Amino acid sequence: MSLGLLRLEGLSKRYGKDAPALDDVSFSLDAGEVIALIGPSGAGKSTLIRCINRLVEPTAGRIWLGDTDLTSLDRRSLRQARRRIGMIFQEFALVERLSVMENLLSGRLGYVGFWRAALRRFPQADIERAFDLLEQVELGAMVDRRADALSGGQRQRVGIARALMQTPDLLLVDEPTASLDPRTSRQIMRLITRLCGERGLPAIINIHDVPLARRYCQRVIGLRAGRIVYDGPASALDDSVLTDIYGEEDWDNQETPAEGSEEDVAESEA
Amino acid sequence: MSARVWRRPPMIADPRLRWGLSLAVVVYLILAVGSLEVNWQRVAEGLERGAAFAAALFTPDFSSRGADILEGFLESLAMTFVSTTLGLLLAVPVAVGAARNLSPLPVYLICRGFIAISRSFQEIIIAILFVAMLGFGPLAGVATLAFASIGFIAKLLAEDIEAMDPKPLEAIRATGGSATQTLHWGVMPVVLPRLVGVSMYRLDINFRESAIIGIVGAGGIGATLNTAFDRYEYDTAAAILLLIIAIVLLSEYVSGFIRGKLR
Amino acid sequence: MPVSHANGQPRWRRRTPAAVLLAWLGWFAVVAVLAFSWQFISERTIWMFVTDAPSQGADLLARMLPPDWAYTGRLWKPLWDTLNIATLGTLLALVIATPLAFLAARNTTPALPGLRPLALLVIVASRSINSLIWALLLVMILGPGVLAGIIAIALRSIGFIGKLLYEAIEESDAKPVEAIVATGASPAQMRLYAIVPQIMPAFAGISVYRWDINIREATILGLVGAGGIGLELMASVNVLAWGRVSMIFLLILATVLASEWVSARVRAAVT
Ligand SMILES: Nc1ncnc2c1ncn2[C@@H]1O[C@H](COP(=O)(O)OP(=O)(O)OP(=O)(O)O)[C@@H](O)[C@H]1O
Ligand SMILES: [Mg+2]
Numbered sequence: 001m002s003l004g005l006l007r008l009e010g011l012s013k014r015y016g017k018d019a020p021a022l023d024d025v026s027f028s029l030d031a032g033e034v035i036a037l038i039g040p041s042g043a044g045k046s047t048l049i050r051c052i053n054r055l056v057e058p059t060a061g062r063i064w065l066g067d068t069d070l071t072s073l074d075r076r077s078l079r080q081a082r083r084r085i086g087m088i089f090q091e092f093a094l095v096e097r098l099s100v101m102e103n104l105l106s107g108r109l110g111y112v113g114f115w116r117a118a119l120r121r122f123p124q125a126d127i128e129r130a131f132d133l134l135e136q137v138e139l140g141a142m143v144d145r146r147a148d149a150l151s152g153g154q155r156q157r158v159g160i161a162r163a164l165m166q167t168p169d170l171l172l173v174d175e176p177t178a179s180l181d182p183r184t185s186r187q188i189m190r191l192i193t194r195l196c197g198e199r200g201l202p203a204i205i206n207i208h209d210v211p212l213a214r215r216y217c218q219r220v221i222g223l224r225a226g227r228i229v230y231d232g233p234a235s236a237l238d239d240s241v242l243t244d245i246y247g248e249e250d251w252d253n254q255e256t257p258a259e260g261s262e263e264d265v266a267e268s269e270a
Numbered sequence: 271m272s273a274r275v276w277r278r279p280p281m282i283a284d285p286r287l288r289w290g291l292s293l294a295v296v297v298y299l300i301l302a303v304g305s306l307e308v309n310w311q312r313v314a315e316g317l318e319r320g321a322a323f324a325a326a327l328f329t330p331d332f333s334s335r336g337a338d339i340l341e342g343f344l345e346s347l348a349m350t351f352v353s354t355t356l357g358l359l360l361a362v363p364v365a366v367g368a369a370r371n372l373s374p375l376p377v378y379l380i381c382r383g384f385i386a387i388s389r390s391f392q393e394i395i396i397a398i399l400f401v402a403m404l405g406f407g408p409l410a411g412v413a414t415l416a417f418a419s420i421g422f423i424a425k426l427l428a429e430d431i432e433a434m435d436p437k438p439l440e441a442i443r444a445t446g447g448s449a450t451q452t453l454h455w456g457v458m459p460v461v462l463p464r465l466v467g468v469s470m471y472r473l474d475i476n477f478r479e480s481a482i483i484g485i486v487g488a489g490g491i492g493a494t495l496n497t498a499f500d501r502y503e504y505d506t507a508a509a510i511l512l513l514i515i516a517i518v519l520l521s522e523y524v525s526g527f528i529r530g531k532l533r
Numbered sequence: 534m535p536v537s538h539a540n541g542q543p544r545w546r547r548r549t550p551a552a553v554l555l556a557w558l559g560w561f562a563v564v565a566v567l568a569f570s571w572q573f574i575s576e577r578t579i580w581m582f583v584t585d586a587p588s589q590g591a592d593l594l595a596r597m598l599p600p601d602w603a604y605t606g607r608l609w610k611p612l613w614d615t616l617n618i619a620t621l622g623t624l625l626a627l628v629i630a631t632p633l634a635f636l637a638a639r640n641t642t643p644a645l646p647g648l649r650p651l652a653l654l655v656i657v658a659s660r661s662i663n664s665l666i667w668a669l670l671l672v673m674i675l676g677p678g679v680l681a682g683i684i685a686i687a688l689r690s691i692g693f694i695g696k697l698l699y700e701a702i703e704e705s706d707a708k709p710v711e712a713i714v715a716t717g718a719s720p721a722q723m724r725l726y727a728i729v730p731q732i733m734p735a736f737a738g739i740s741v742y743r744w745d746i747n748i749r750e751a752t753i754l755g756l757v758g759a760g761g762i763g764l765e766l767m768a769s770v771n772v773l774a775w776g777r778v779s780m781i782f783l784l785i786l787a788t789v790l791a792s793e794w795v796s797a798r799v800r801a802a803v804t
Contacts, residue, residue: 053715072638081716093712097730101276106726117722120278127276144279159712166716302617306683312676320674345577348570355567390789392753394665395782398770403589405582408574482665485757489577495666496757499673507670511662518661 005031005202006170007051011061013047013226020209021047023226025061030210032200034193036213036234039223040246045206048223049172052204053085054078067099083110085141088192090175092155094162096148100139103147103158104130107165133161137191153184160192164199171196171203178208185209189216210242300354310329323445323504330512331505333497343517346480349411350492353480354473357414357419358465364420365427365461371439372431381438386419392480397488408489413477422475426468427461434460451498470525477521483513593775600783601776608765608784614679615761615788618754619747622686627740630691634698640710641702641724656699659692664750668759677758685759686747694743701735702728737803745796752785 006029013022021044026236039046050056052063054070060061063070070081086107094103108126109117116122134140137157141151147158156176176192177185189205193216196203207213213220214234222230222245229244230237243249282288332339367373367381388396393414400410400417437454484492491510498507582589617684635641636652668685675681705728713727762781769777 055711055715079717080721082715084578087712087715089708089712091708095709095713095727095730096706097733098726099279102278102726106713106718107716109713109719109722109726114719114721114725117718118725128274130276131274143276162712162716238653298620302621305613305617306679308678308680309676313680316674316676323670323674344573348573351566351570352574390749390786391782392749394753394756395766395785398766398778399593402593405579405588407578409578409583412574478661479662482663485665485669489574492666496669499669502673513664514666515658515661519657 005029005066006204007062008052009062009064011048011051011063012055012059013044013051014059020050020059020226022058025223025226025228027221027228027231029202029204030200032197033219034196034203034205034217035219035221036082036217037204037206037221037223038208038210038213041208043223044222044226046174049087049174049204049206052170052172053082053087068078073080079110083166084169086166086168086171088156088159088163088171088173088176090178092152092159092179094147094155094158097146099144099146100134100150100158101130101143104133104161104165107162110166129167130161131166133164136195137161152180153188156180156188157191160188162194164195168201171201171202173205175206175208177212185212194218210237213226215236310420319502323508326504326508327512329505330509331503332509332513335494335503335506338494338497339491339506339513342484342494342510343513345408345411346477346484346490346492349408349415349480350473350477351411353415354419354469354476356416357423357472357476358469360416361420361423361427362461362465364424365431366457368424368428369431371434371436372457381428385421385425385428388417389425393418394483394486397483397486401487406487406489410484411480411488411490414488415479419472419476422472423465423468427465430461430464431457467529470528474518474521474525478518480512561662573653594702596773596775597779599776600780601774602780603781604777605784608762608781611755611760611762611765612788614682615751615755615763616748618679618682618686618751618759618761619744619792622683622751623740623744623747625683625687626690626694626743629687630694630698631736632700633695635724635728637695637699638702640705640707641728643720648692652695652699656695658712659688659690660696661692662689664689664747665753665757668754669757672758677760679760682751682754682759682761685754687749689750690743690747693746694739697739698732698736701732701739704733734767735801738800741799745792748792749789 007026008028009024009026009124011022012020014020025044025048037048047056050172051058051066052070053071058071061071062110065084065096068077068081070078071201073081095106098106102120105120105122105126108122111126112122123148131140131143134143137160139154139157139161142154147155150158155178159176171192173192177188180188189207189212190245192203195201205213205217218232220234220237221228222241230241280288282291364381364384367377368385370378373381396417397410397414400413404410404413433455439452442452442456480490480492481495482490482492483498484490484494487493491514495507495510498504498510633652633655636643636648637656639649642652664685667682667688668681671681671688673687675684708726709731710723713723718726751761751763753763753766755761755765756767758764762785766778766781769775769781
């Protein structure tokens with residue numbers, strides 16, 4: 001068994017006296033691997049990825065990123081570890097009243113001091129990186145546009161670019177497409193997986209849309225009531241597995257029609 | 271590839287306007303601070319007094335002028351109750367007059383003018399006039415606070431009435447209701463719940479104000495406080511201030527409670 | 534709905550008998566308090582003066598008209614002082630109230646126990662005491678003058694601004710806060726990037742609103758010696774120069790209306 005880049009060992013989380021939201025979850029993630037985390041609402045998907053960067057404090061278990069035990073870090077070291085973990089949110093979580101560029105630069109806050117951040121005097125390398133990323137997510141023309149003046153798809157692309165500004169070793173993605181229309185959802189998923197592929201960046205993507213998960217991720221982890229009930233290749237995800245994860249249902253499980261061409265990300269935004 | 275620069279776009283795009291405004295602000299600040307005439311020696315002496323007063327806050331003296339303090343607070347409270355009630359009763363007709371959807375233009379203008387005047391002047395300025403007319407004492411204070419309450423309450427009520435849905439009013443008029451019937455069945459149900467909240471709020475303000483208009487002779491605890499400061503009786507002044515804070519907090523709590531109940 | 538049965542007939546009343554009794558008792562208490570208060574005030578009133586009030590009022594009006602226009606020349610400096618008291622006082626209050634608000638808001642207060650209650654206490658104490666009382670206190674401590682006025686305005690405004698601002702902070706959206714924290718930003722950077730942009734409109738609106746109120750309040754601080762146009766007002770009242778008094782009133786009215794207009798314009802622009 002290879003020691004992955006990210007390893008979860010017996011991770012559990014219990015909110016107050018409720019039934020555990022996560023119960024003894026273990027798996028590991030290799031460099032460059034993009035996994036989809038699926039499961040019914042309330043299964044603990046968000047809790048799991050929030051435990052990894054400790055937006056939520058795990059109750060038990062260990063999380064290794066490389067050879068750092070994330071669960072044992074003090075505040076300072078935790079901040080340093082968080083710089084290595086990019087996160088993308090369902091509702092984008094941009095700072096609405098800041099410009100696109102400022103939102104991107106906020107991804108570098110862990111690396112600059114208070115005053116540089118306050119005066120928006122970031123190192124030239126950060127500015128260059130931001131411009132490069134804006135090109136890659138096709139937002140080159142929107143540098144100084146305020147985030148609240150963007151469409152949903154554009155916002156999520158800013159969210160992606162902000163996470164990549166951190167030059168992370170790991171990407172956590174919590175339902176990136178849940179607030180978007182089907183077409184934009186695909187474009188966003190394609191963009192995320194493409195950017196991860198180019199960088200060899202491992203990612204965990206929470207997603208409700210099983211066909212999308214199957215299409216863009218090689219490996220799928222199924223979560224049910226805080227426990228892993230499936231961990232395997234996306235291709236092996238059949239009706240019986242889905243029933244294991246989600247419960248009994250008539251899975252209208254045809255093959256998703258293959259996309260005609262590799263359309264470009266920004267075509268609908270023209 | 272040349273270095274790409276980025277600066278946060280300035281809030282004001284036009285550079286002349288931006289620099290002009292900044293310059294104006296700087297010049298104003300220099301002039302304003304420059305025109306302060308501060309007697310630093312007096313300030314230095316004062317710090318000692320300030321420390322003495324701060325110490326007095328921990329040793330307030332309620333008893334040596336106990337009778338004066340009691341009298342002052344009773345007067346303040348009596349003024350508060352009477353003036354708020356009076357203000358409330360008189361504010362209702364003024365509010366109806368100041369609602370464009372109920373009143374003809376001349377009445378509207380007169381009532382709005384009255385509200386504007388009553389709100390523009392600080393209570394203490396109005397108190398000066400009433401003291402000149404009615405003589406020293408709490409009656410001048412009652413008149414002052416009632417006058418100010420009318421403007422305050424009437425403005426809020428008039429806004430409510432103007433924001434009212436016109437349909438029920440028309441329905442009552444259409445059934446042949448008289449003006450008073452319109453008021454009673456159409457306006458009162460809208461205004462009444464709000465009236466309670468607004469008058470609780472005003473009760474609070476009137477108490478705070480009753481604590482200061484005594485400075486110009488219009489009764490209340492303000493006169494006692496002023497005398498205490500004049501005589502450098504820190505302990506007594508501290509006692510009065512603490513009582514004011516306590517009463518304000520209590521009344522805020524009570525009015526919050528009552529408004530919560532009514533909601 | 535309370536329905537009682539009398540003689541086999543259901544009868545509907547709006548309230549239960551106990552509630553009716555309570556309501557009556559409530560009204561009785563209100564009337565009793567009012568009667569007692571009125572009695573108290575009446576005992577301390579010299580009614581002879583009051584019967585004289587209409588003629589006194591008419592007399593006063595006659596003396597106030599026309600306003601003493603020539604007197605304006607001497608009012609510009611006090612007016613300038615009044616403006617400075619309000620403006621510098623508001624600025625001073627902003628400098629103190631902003632960090633205070635961050636200490637008082639549930640979502641930004643540091644983990645140190647006791648700090649938030651302390652910040653709330655400062656806000657409450659500042660809010661309960663009228664700026665004129667602060668001025669009384671400061672004139673006693675610092676001596677008469679504009680400085681006492683500025684500090685009095687600031688002390689009163691800290692609570693007002695602090696309260697509205699910490700409420701705005703508590704209402705701010707938590708999602709960007711989480712996102713910024715997740716990048717590894719420090720707590721100070723988080724406040725700067727996630728909270729400050731969100732509260733900016735509220736901050737501007739509250740500041741201008743309080744500045745407008747402070748202009749009004751600054752016009753009277755002179756009554757207790759804390760500088761500004763109130764000093765002239767007190768002097769004119771003391772020598773019964775009612776023509777000057779009415780001139781000062783007109784000036785105050787104009788200033789207040791102007792500042793109200795400015796404040797309304799700015800607030801409309803930022804929201
Ligand atoms: N802050 C919290 N406090 C208490 N309980 C929580 C909290 N956050 C989540 N939970 C509970 O933990 C369980 C898992 O929630 P979680 O948000 O991780 O599920 P999820 O799989 O992300 O669901 P969804 O698909 O709806 O986003 C749920 O039962 C939820 O009620
Ligand atoms: Mg979730």
